[in-house]
Amino acid sequence: EVQLVESGGGLVQPGGSLRLSCAASGFTFSSYAMSWVRQRPGKGLEWVSTINNLGTITRYADSVKGRFTISRDNAKKTLYVQMSSLKPEDTAVYYCAKHPASSAYGSHESPGGRGTQVTVSS
Numbered sequence: 001e002v003q004l005v006e007s008g009g010g011l012v013q014p015g016g017s018l019r020l021s022c023a024a025s026g027f028t029f030s031s032y033a034m035s036w037v038r039q040r041p042g043k044g045l046e047w048v049s050t051i052n053n054l055g056t057i058t059r060y061a062d063s064v065k066g067r068f069t070i071s072r073d074n075a076k077k078t079l080y081v082q083m084s085s086l087k088p089e090d091t092a093v094y095y096c097a098k099h100p101a102s103s104a105y106g107s108h109e110s111p112g113g114r115g116t117q118v119t120v121s122s
Helices: none
Strands: 003-007 010-012 018-025 034-039 045-051 058-060 068-073 078-083 092-098 116-120
Touching: 003 092, 018 034, 018 092, 018 116, 034 068, 034 078, 045 068, 045 078, 045 092, 058 068
Parallel strands: 010 116
Antiparallel strands: 003 018, 018 078, 034 045, 034 092, 045 058, 068 078, 092 116
């Protein structure tokens, strides 16, 4: 059974930084691309970033490009996103999502975890 557990969220001031983690189990983590997606208050799921299985290809939504950095540690079966220069509009529940293949250019599966809340406010 695929299990994804997000952590690292919290309250941060505008301009601040946070690093989110996603611990994966139940599948061969190193074989699949992974994504971060978020859900802002009252909105639907929004794609944030994707990384291929080897960590060599990354993609970002325009809204976070230059501020967020996705990475992974296949030995630890963990996905990360380093978020900096945070803005109030980054406030959301952040989820990680598995892809059905190794490529960073396909669609992700539905997030299965509980997510982690990020609140950017002064």
